[in-house]
Amino acid sequence: MNEEKKPQGSAPDNNIRTLHTERIKGVDVMVNRDIEKMMAAEQTDTKDRVRAVDAPEVKNEKKQANGNAEGGQAHRRGRKPAARPNNTEQNSEVKDSTERRPRKTKKVIINANLNDDQVSPSQSFIANPLASSQNRYRQVSQVKSGKGGEYRLKVIPLGGLGEVGKNMTVIQYGEDIIVVDGGLAFPEDGMFGIDLVIPDYSYLVEHRNNVLGFCLTHAHEDHIGGLPYVLKDIQAPVYGSTLTLGLLKGKLVENKVNADLRQVAPREEVEIGPFKVEFFRLTHSIPDSMGMAVHTPVGTILIVSDFKMDMSPIDGKFMDFGRISALGEKGVLLLLSDSTNVEKEGFSESERTVGYSFEKIFYSAKGRIIVTSFASHVHRVQQVLWAAERTNRKVAVVGRGMQNMVAISGPLGYLDIPPNILIDIDKINSLPAEKVVVITTGSQGEPLSGLTRMASGAHRQVQILPGDTVVISATPIPGNERTVAKTVDNLFRLGANVIHERSAGIHVSGHACKEELKMLLNMVKPRFFMPIHGEYRMLYKHALLAQQLGMPEENTFILENGQILELSRRHCRINGSVASGIVLIDGLGVGDVGNTVLKDRRLFSESGVIVLSLIYTKQKKPRIIAGPEIYSRGFIFEKEYEHIIGEMKEKAVALCTPEKLADGNIHDLRNQMRNTL
Ligand SMILES: [Zn+2]
Ligand SMILES: [Zn+2]
Known part of the structure; x- marks a missing residue:
């Protein structure tokens, strides 16, 4: 981390951006990452650490700020900061006599330009994160787990765990419920004739009068695709960003569903019953993605679903590192975070790198260019448009999904469409080949998609010709490899040059890799951690990652869909489960194809x-x-x-x-x- 020199004695708030922040044993310490000082860390301040263990996690914000300033100045003057009695709790929900006694709070702020003798106990955490820190965290946990409170807060995943797809999570305080996302999954092998799969939401139907709202992270199908079906049964306001609601609205209209859609912007907070839901910006493979902090009387749940830390996002809108760190600083009870790419080392590449590859390909291609990607990938389509503009090509959009996306994102301002660049598909044959780009769906080899039909010679308007360049700007979702490979073969057979290899730089993932996940965990430093959005091994490895960073094993929770995670202000446990499973959607029918019908279809297949x-x-x-x-x-x-x-x-x-x-x-x-x- 680069650190700027700050003048001595500047206000602590001004330093937050340049300092690495640790929360260990109830001591809020901002430290300079300085290797030499780490060595001395073990020997210093041991007594203070022990004394500080008892500091309450939830503090009055104003007092916290005062504590910071006073403690910091005291430390800089070379004496220990005075211990402050602090029995102010934000909430008196938990009637626990042990929590009422006055406790000592210790705040230390170490400025960026530290003297050599100013060292912090937490620096050894950085020096050897895998060894000593783990023991320290465990001590903290043991001390704190002595206190109780009612388990009034529940987190119930109805989908999205043990799979990548159909994300839906219930957050319940007392009887009141909000639902985060409502996605769909695509049918697995053996689900004959099934178009879509959505989570079994009978728990929500049972408690339909208590569902106060749906809060959406972003507009990918695995997060909003189930809502047209769910919202038929459950009427509650839906909160989301402009683009998310824009794309959802299209689906709702198609399914003739009315819903109360309420737009929220990043850094906006909405009060929904006992919940205060604060949205913040994330970067992902679709614009307008948001995470949320759900503030409850028990504590704050931070939901960082699909994200990557894109340092040069296409739309110039950055992930809100500042707000996430600030929330972490205040204290996060539970973090839910994206596990998709936990198995990938390092950092994910910026979406912008794909644009450079596009330009190279567009410049060197002699004939027409046909690009396919997910219809929802607004940034990718944006880069196709820009590369086409720079190489003087016109663009035809093919496929209903892709056309819908362009029609919705353009007017909402999420797609910068250069003037006069779009042409009708019927016009492509009247232009020279080197002036044409076609964007289409079919990156997954879907049978009815544009590219698949072109590859099999069945597309009415686009015939693949020798000299065409086809760019498949996506990686096959596990299970789709065979169909994609077949499409690629067919395209080569027709004389096209197909660029589909990972090495060509034409696709980057929209999900954070290991180092980014670590960074998030370090920023938030949650008390409890629940990995989400991943198959079981991904969730497992993500929990392991948190443990390697010092989180006690007993504070990480790997759940199955339907299990109930219960939280009090001090504790967290898995306790029981609710009905969960899948609802199959066959054409217009929702749930009318059950296991018996599916079994028959399976028998007929054999x-x-x-x-x-x-x-x-x-x-x-x-x-x-x-x-x-x-x-x-x-x-x-x-x-x-x-x-x-x-x-x-x-x-x-x-x-x-x-x-x-x-x-x-x-x-x-x-x-x-x-x-x-
Ligand atoms: Zn997702
Ligand atoms: Zn996503």
Whole structure:
């Protein structure tokens, strides 16, 4: 971290940006990252550390500021800061006699230009984060876990854990509920005929009168795609950023759903029942992404869902490091953070690097260029538009998803569309090949998407020609690799040059890698940590990462969908679960395809079906009146194997003895026939 020299005695607030912040054993310490001073850390201030352990976590903000200033000055004058009695609690919700006694608070501020003798106990945390710090955190935890309080705050993930998709998290205080996101997932192999999967939200339906609002992080399908279905059953205001609500509105209109959409801006706070929800800006692969701090009477929950730390974002709007650090400084009870890329070392690359690659490709391509990416990737489409403008090409937008996105983001100001650059798809053949760019959907090899149809020669307006350059600006989602590879093969077969390799620099992830996740944990320093947005191993590794940074293992919680995380001001535990699972969406039907239907579809996928029908009477003279007829599908080719069908009919007739028909036990007869045939 670069540090600027600050004049001695400047106000602590001015120093916050340039200093690394630690919260250890209740002591708020701002320290200079200076390796030499770390060495001396162990020997100094041990007594103060022990005394400071008891400092209450939640303090009156004003007093905290005073404490900072006084403590800081005292330290700079070379004496220990006076211990301040402080029994002011922000909230008297918890009636715990042990919390009322006066306690000592210690504040130390160390200025950027420290003298050599000014060292902090927490510096050894930096020197060897994997060893000594862990023990210290554990001591803190043991001391603090002696106090209780009611578990009035609950966090219940209904989706998004153990998977990447259908994110939905319930935050409940007493009876009051807010819901963070409502996403969808795409069907897995074996979910035949299923279009979409959304979380089982029966818990919300049961408590529909207590649902006070939905708070949205961003407009990706795995965060808002389920809402058109959920909002049919649950009426509550939906809070989100301009673009998020803009894109959601399109989906709601399509599904004929009315909802009360309420726009919020970063750094805006809304009061929803007992919750104060404060939004702050994040950077991700879609503009207008926000995290949120949910302030509750028990403490603050910080939700940092999909994010990356993009230091040169396309729209110039940076992640709100300042606010996140400030919230961490005040004290965060629980952090929920994105685990998608926890397995990737280092830092994620900036979205801007993709633009440079685009320009290189656009300059050198002799023929038409066809680019595909996720329709929701506004920044990516933006960079295609800019690269096209710089290389004097016109752009045609193909595919409903992509056209919708451009139509919504353009007028809202999220897409800078250079004048006269867009052309109708029907016009591309009237322009020279080197003047044309086509943007389309199909980066995942989806069967009906633009690119897939072009690759199979089935697209009405765009035929792939030798000399075309196709840029696949996305990586296949796990499970889609085969279909994407097939599309790439088909494109090569048609004579196109396909650029799809990772090494080509045409795609970067929108999720934070390991070092960024560490940075967030260090900024927030939450008391408890719950990894979200990831398959189980990702959640596990993210929890491990937090532990490596010094968080006690017992303060990290890996949940399954439906489990209840309960919190008091001091404690956190997993306690019980609510109904969770999936709701399958098949065409317009929501939930009408259940497990039984899916099981049948699975059976049909593996074996054929034979239907035998006959009409009989059991009156007077029991006999077959008509049939038997046999119909089969996926069994044998009936025309060639008529003798087998004939044989089956004979066996069926033989089973229908007058005694059995008179008996009238159709169930038994049916079973016997099934077994015989
Ligand atoms: Zn997501
Ligand atoms: Zn996302």
